[in-house]
Amino acid sequence: MEIERRLREMKALLAEKRASSMEELWLHFRELYHLCEELYAQASIDFLTGLYNRRFFEKELDLCVERAQRERCVFSLILIDLDYFKTINDRYGHLVGDEVLKGVGNIIRESIRKIDIPARYGGEEFAIILPGTTFEGAFSAAFRLQKSLQKHNFGDEKDPIKITASMGVGTYRPLNGISAQEFLSEIDALLYQAKMMGRNLIMPQKDGFSQSKELEEVSLEERQALKGVWTHDDKHN
Amino acid sequence: MMISITSGKGGVGKTSFALNLALALSPAYRVLLVDADLGLANVDVMLSLAPTVTVRHVLLEGRSIREAVINSGYGFDILPAASGVVELAQPDSEMKGTLELGLRELAEEEYDLLIFDTGAGISPIVLWFNCLADFNLVIYTPEPTSITDAYALIKVLSRDYGQKNFFLLANQASEKEGEQYFSHLNRVIGHYLGLNPYYLGAIPRDGEVEKSIRLQKPLLARKRESKAAQAILLVAEKLKPFLPGEEPLVATKY
Numbered sequence: 456m457e458i459e460r461r462l463r464e465m466k467a468l469l470a471e472k473r474a475s476s477m478e479e480l481w482l483h484f485r486e487l488y489h490l491c492e493e494l495y496a497q498a499s500i501d502f503l504t505g506l507y508n509r510r511f512f513e514k515e516l517d518l519c520v521e522r523a524q525r526e527r528c529v530f531s532l533i534l535i536d537l538d539y540f541k542t543i544n545d546r547y548g549h550l551v552g553d554e555v556l557k558g559v560g561n562i563i564r565e566s567i568r569k570i571d572i573p574a575r576y577g578g579e580e581f582a583i584i585l586p587g588t589t590f591e592g593a594f595s596a597a598f599r600l601q602k603s604l605q606k607h608n609f610g611d612e613k614d615p616i617k618i619t620a621s622m623g624v625g626t627y628r629p630l631n632g633i634s635a636q637e638f639l640s641e642i643d644a645l646l647y648q649a650k651m652m653g654r655n656l657i658m659p660q661k662d663g664f665s666q667s668k669e670l671e672e673v674s675l676e677e678r679q680a681l682k683g684v685w686t687h688d689d690k691h692n
Numbered sequence: 693m694m695i696s697i698t699s700g701k702g703g704v705g706k707t708s709f710a711l712n713l714a715l716a717l718s719p720a721y722r723v724l725l726v727d728a729d730l731g732l733a734n735v736d737v738m739l740s741l742a743p744t745v746t747v748r749h750v751l752l753e754g755r756s757i758r759e760a761v762i763n764s765g766y767g768f769d770i771l772p773a774a775s776g777v778v779e780l781a782q783p784d785s786e787m788k789g790t791l792e793l794g795l796r797e798l799a800e801e802e803y804d805l806l807i808f809d810t811g812a813g814i815s816p817i818v819l820w821f822n823c824l825a826d827f828n829l830v831i832y833t834p835e836p837t838s839i840t841d842a843y844a845l846i847k848v849l850s851r852d853y854g855q856k857n858f859f860l861l862a863n864q865a866s867e868k869e870g871e872q873y874f875s876h877l878n879r880v881i882g883h884y885l886g887l888n889p890y891y892l893g894a895i896p897r898d899g900e901v902e903k904s905i906r907l908q909k910p911l912l913a914r915k916r917e918s919k920a921a922q923a924i925l926l927v928a929e930k931l932k933p934f935l936p937g938e939e940p941l942v943a944t945k946y
């Protein structure tokens with residue numbers, strides 16, 4: 456593979472411990488840096504925040520939809536967009552902006568469970584997939600996250616930097632039978648509404664609360680019991 | 693009396709069964725088949741009918757429900773749905789009020805039986821039609837997803853909406869398969885939901901069903917001797933004891 460070949464080359468150069476010129480040394484440094492970046496991307500990690508990257512997120516969302524349809528289970532999705540992030544970049548510069556993004560990444564990581572999948576979805580857009588989670592669960596996770604973000608000071612005592620986020624929250628229900636793309640658009644539309652309605656808001660999916668009482672509660676135990684309905688042939692033959 | 697044909701999962705054979713059940717019971721019973729997938733008409737398409745007044749005119753334009761009822765040409769009547777009308781996918785409470793009033797009136801004055809062919813899923817309007825009905829006939833095919841959805845629907849209807857009268861019907865299953873599936877499913881339903889659904893039997897997989905849909909002519913009007921048609925006639929017999937009226941057929945071998 457391309458990356459492996461380049462890594463081997465770098466290793467050989469390092470072993471020889473020589474460079475004909477300063478320029479050549481710099482070229483090696485640059486190559487190493489690019490290699491690091493590419494490895495990160497391959498590992499599906501966003502370089503800046505350490506969360507998953509967009510590509511991985513989209514693949515994972517596809518898998519979740521497939522699993523939900525096959526196993527008749529639900530999962531939830533939170534889409535997050537930082538409010539007025541551009542003003543931070545304008546006022547403090549990109550380095551500070553990057554620090555804020557990193558900080559947000561940390562707060563997201565701290566407020567979710569191990570099984571959840573947090574991703575940096577775009578510039579200042581984040582997403583969290585919550586497997587096996589009903590609407591109430593996802594909504595309270597979003598609520599916790601909103602509170603932690605509000606409390607956090609991304610600057611210092613003299614010059615505090617505060618940030619809020621708008622969010623869309625919804626649950627994928629296999630009986631609705633929509634595709635991953637349709638589901639993502641649905642939640643993205645909620646996020647847009649949250650922005651339109653004044654930001655620092657969590658917009659819940661329509662019927663989210665009323666429907667979560669229904670269907671999502673075919674329990675694991677019941678599902679195990681139902682398995683007996685279509686696997687009985689195996690036992691008899 | 694009203695009975696809903698419902699399933700949770702789509703494409704399990706609700707519409708073709710509802711149609712043929714209506715045919716099997718008429719004209720002995722006065723039957724109205726209601727296309728309860730209000731925004732996505734199914735029934736008229738399967739019969740190659742092109743109604744000019746539909747439930748859309750009743751709910752959105754104030755026409756009376758009787759104006760929308762048409763004769764199917766096979767001995768029963770139809771209340772046709774609209775085709776591709778988004779507003780009817782989730783009707784508001786005013787529309788539901790109009791519909792309920794109209795349907796109850798028809799059930800009392802003109803028909804022995806209203807059959808609701810519901811849409812798929814568990815959307816509010818599907819649940820609404822099921823709650824309006826006296827009996828919910830749940831169809832499933834012998835597949836994990838179909839059975840899980842049937843169970844989920846029964847669970848929601850019984851636990852959250854107080855429905856208790858369920859019929860179960862296996863489609864695209866042999867008689868033996870149907871019985872095995874039912875005995876297991878019945879045990880799970882009894883154990884977790886405390887219900888005792890009534891088993892109506894199984895309709896075998898039969899190419900004639902698909903052919904009938906393609907030809908837009910009900911199976912029972914085309915091939916009464918086919919395996920699936922015979923099974924549907926048997927199901928109709930099993931249902932008769934539950935239907936109103938002094939039908940002598942009530943005291944048969946079932």
Ligand SMILES: Nc1ncnc2c1ncn2[C@@H]1O[C@H](COP(=O)(O)OP(=O)(O)O)[C@@H](O)[C@H]1O
Pocket residue numbers: 699701702703704705706707708709863864895896897898899901902903905920
């Ligand atoms: N007993 C059967 N044997 C073979 N095919 C069937 C049978 N029942 C239904 N089908 C096929 O399944 C498909 C879906 O049937 P339909 O009545 O439209 O289902 P639904 O109303 O539940 O969506 C049709 O194409 C039909 O040909």
Ligand SMILES: [Mg+2]
Pocket residue numbers: 706707708734809810811
């Ligand atoms: Mg149908």
